[in-house]
Amino acid sequence: xxxxxxxxxxxxxxxxxxxxxxxxxxxxxxxxxxxxxxxxxxxxxxxxxxxxxxxxxxxxxxxxxxxxxxxxxxxxxxxxxxxxxxxxxxxxxxxxxxxxxxxxxxxxxxxxxxxxxxxxxxxxxxxxxxxxxxxxxxxxxxxxxxxxxxxxxxxxxxxxxxxxxxxxxxxxxxxxxxxxxxxxxxxxxxxxxxxxxxxxxxxxxxxxxxxxxxxxxxxxxxxxxxxxxxxxxxxxxxxxxxxxxxxxxxxxxxxxxxxxxxxxxxxxxxxxxxxxxxxxxxxxxxxxxxxxxxxxxxxxxxxxxxxxxxxxxxxxxxxxxxxxxxxxxxxxxxxxxxxxxxxxxxxxxxxxxxxxxxxxxxxxxxxxxxxxxxxxxxxxxxxxxxxxxxxxxxxxxxxxxxxxxxxxxxxxxxxxxxxxxxxxxxxxxxxxxxxxxxxxxxxxxxxxxxxxxxxxxxxxxxxxxxxxxxxxx
Numbered sequence: 329x330x331x332x333x334x335x336x337x338x339x340x341x342x343x344x345x346x347x348x349x350x351x352x353x354x355x356x357x358x359x360x361x362x363x364x365x366x367x368x369x370x371x372x373x374x375x376x377x378x379x380x381x382x383x384x385x386x387x388x389x390x391x392x393x394x395x396x397x398x399x400x401x402x403x404x405x406x407x408x409x410x411x412x413x414x415x416x417x418x419x420x421x422x423x424x425x426x427x428x429x430x431x432x433x434x435x436x437x438x439x440x441x442x443x444x445x446x447x448x449x450x451x452x453x454x455x456x457x458x459x460x461x462x463x464x465x466x467x468x469x470x471x472x473x474x475x476x477x478x479x480x481x482x483x484x485x486x487x488x489x490x491x492x493x494x495x496x497x498x499x500x501x502x503x504x505x506x507x508x509x510x511x512x513x514x515x516x517x518x519x520x521x522x523x524x525x526x527x528x529x530x531x532x533x534x535x536x537x538x539x540x541x542x543x544x545x546x547x548x549x550x551x552x553x554x555x556x557x558x559x560x561x562x563x564x565x566x567x568x569x570x571x572x573x574x575x576x577x578x579x580x581x582x583x584x585x586x587x588x589x590x591x592x593x594x595x596x597x598x599x600x601x602x603x604x605x606x607x608x609x610x611x612x613x614x615x616x617x618x619x620x621x622x623x624x625x626x627x628x629x630x631x632x633x634x635x636x637x638x639x640x641x642x643x644x645x646x647x648x649x650x651x652x653x654x655x656x657x658x659x660x661x662x663x664x665x666x667x668x669x670x671x672x673x674x675x676x677x678x679x680x681x682x683x684x685x686x687x688x689x690x691x692x693x694x695x696x697x698x699x700x701x702x703x704x705x706x707x708x709x710x711x712x713x714x715x716x717x718x719x720x721x722x723x724x725x726x727x728x729x730x731x732x733x734x735x736x737x738x739x740x741x742x743x744x745x746x747x748x749x750x751x752x753x754x755x756x757x758x759x760x761x762x763x764x765x766x767x768x769x770x771x772x773x774x775x776x777x778x779x780x781x782x783x784x785x786x787x788x789x790x791x792x793x794x795x796x797x798x799x800x801x
Contacts, residue, residue: 336398337363340370343394348387352673354639356383360410363391370395370403373410375666380407382670463509467633469626472502475617479506479590482615483513486556487588490615492579494562495592497619498797500657503592504560506619510590511558524554528564532571552581562591562611567602576607583610596784620793622658627651630658634665642668645681653692656797664688699742699799701753707798708735711791712782720755730781734788736762737769738795 340363345353357363361383362373370391374380383391388405395403463483468476475495482493493510495503511525531551538547551557557578565572582589593600596618597611622630628651635642642665650668654660671687672679709716712731719732732754739750740762747759754762771777772788785791 336365339398340365340394343398344387344391347390347394356387356673358638358640360638365395365399365403366406368401368403369406371406371408373408375410377409380409383407460508460512461505462512463506465633465637466502466505466509467626467630469623469629471620471622471626475502475506475619478615478617479510480513482588482590483510483517486514487586491583491586492589492591492611492614494597494611494614494616495590495619496594496596496616497592498594498621498657500659501619501621502658503619505658507558507560507590507592511556514556514588518555522553522555523558524551524556525558527560528562528575531559531575532564532568535571535574548578551578554582554587556587557582557589559589559591561593563593563595563600563603565603565607566600569604572604572607576604576610579607579610589614599782599784618790621655621797624651624655627655627661631661631665634662638665638669640669640679643680646679646684649681649684650688653688664691667691701739701743701745701750703799704735704739704743704795705753707795708732708738711795711798720753722755727781730779730788733765733768734792734795736765738792738799740766742796742799 341353341357344357344363348356356379360375361379362371364371364373372380372383372391374383384405384407392403392405395401395405463476463479466472466476466479478490478493479495481489487493495506497503507525511523514521514523534547534550535544538544565575579589591611596616597603597608600608628647631642631647631650635647646668650661650664654664668679668684668687671677672683675683677683705716705719708714708731709719712719712727714728714731718728719735721728723729736750736754739745739753740747743750745753747762751757751759751762769788769792773792777788779785779788779791782791785794
């Protein structure tokens with residue numbers, strides 16, 4: 329944050345806490361909220377728009393008064409929202425005389441004035457409103473331990489052990505956290521490091537702008553003189569041939585110099601449609617690791633860590649309830665926790681299991697929507713690129729029998745349908761065929777059976793995880 333110094337923020341936080349009380353301050357100004365002074369403005373970094381609107385509506389006066397007490401100046405109030413597409417100044421609030429503040433019941437009328445970040449800011453990490461997330465704060469479990477270990481190794485060896493590092497996963501499973509953690513750790517080890525960190529979209533936009541302006545030399549110099557390169561959402565390059573060629577040349581230039589490269593994508597490089605073979609092959613030349621959806625134990629550990637960071641004591645029963653019902657992503661867990669805490673503050677009720685069931689009723693109902701046999705069929709057909717009639721046929725070729733058995737296993741696990749009903753749906757088979765398929769798949773999972781059925785999937789477990797993400801389970 330521009331103009332931010334540790335002592336200034338600490339003093340500001342103390343002044344705000346004195347005005348709000350420790351309880352409200354702990355709820356709304358925890359780890360995810362930062363305070364700083366930039367020129368004539370008090371900047372508040374918040375994790376999402378909900379926090380911005382709540383803090384604006386309830387604590388604007390307190391913030392302006394606290395800043396005035398600390399700096400001796402009357403400052404404007406601005407916001408930076410972490411989960412917006414790009415960092416930007418939020419709604420601008422002009423300071424008002426004390427009597428006018430009282431007239432509005434302690435809040436200040438808002439005067440929206442969005443501002444665009446300077447040109448050079450687009451390729452910086454998007455979450456500038458808070459400190460970069462760190463590797464040591466990344467909660468590990470069987471779903472992500474290898475990826476976390478690879479991230480630590482990349483930092484410690486600066487790419488000497490493997491280069492590049494490719495992290496792939498579905499939405500909200502921790503890719504960006506690891507990228508930010510790697511970037512933070514690299515800077516900490518070498519404060520003078522020339523780190524270029526951003527998104528594939530920013531790279532694409534910068535490349536197109538440079539071509540239009542006839543300024544490719546400057547663009548290339550920025551990326552190819554980097555001491556480390558971190559790019560998120562690299563799947564964004566798919567189908568953009570010219571941009572992929574430019575990124576490939578940049579990639580080759582950096583690899584030749586031993587510069588560490590870390591990228592993240594929403595799926596394995598081999599499964600990114602319309603990614604050139606040249607680029608996919610370069611990615612596969614390093615370490616490719618996957619983040620899976622967290623297990624129940626890992627989900628509970630994540631929730632406890634997030635609650636601790638907010639300074640809120642969440643009962644174990646509430647943690648277990650959220651972890652049991654919300655399984656898709658870490659982002660989903662964090663959102664539910666923030667929503668529950670906000671609900672407790674808004675209603676003044678005790679944060680307990682009864683409140684959790686009430687506050688999260690709609691979230692859980694929509695998340696746990698029933699899965700039907702046709703949903704399973706559709707997911708399997710889409711992933712294996714076969715039609716439903718072929719999947720249900722009598723063919724015993726491995727390319728069809730394995731997907732068919734997986735479909736039966738998933739149907740039994742997620743639909744609640746009887747063996748006989750599942751058998752009828754998948755080609756008029758009897759219940760013993762479904763039982764046999766279920767046992768077969770369970771054996772594959774137990775033995776960590778490797779699979780050559782689909783490019784980009786090392787094991788049957790990987791394939792099933794991808795299918796379950798499609799089902800939303």
